[in-house]
Amino acid sequence: MDCPNCGAQVAADETRCPSCTVPLQVACPDCGAHAPADEDACPACGASLAHATETS
Ligand SMILES: [Zn+2]
Numbered sequence: 001m002d003c004p005n006c007g008a009q010v011a012a013d014e015t016r017c018p019s020c021t022v023p024l025q026v027a028c029p030d031c032g033a034h035a036p037a038d039e040d041a042c043p044a045c046g047a048s049l050a051h052a053t054e055t056s
Pocket residue numbers: 003004005006007008017018019020021022
């Protein structure tokens with residue numbers, strides 16, 4: 001995948017871009033599933049990720 005912030009090639013399981021350190025995955029506020037930070041909705045439950053917190 002490409003970092004949505006800097007465009008660097010990043011492994012799919014990275015939670016943070018190694019180049020610019022922007023978070024690449026967020027935790028769904030509803031079910032807790034991890035989802036790509038550029039997704040609009042949780043792939044597991046469909047909840048909006050607009051207010052999802054980044055994983056650390
Ligand atoms: Zn980046």
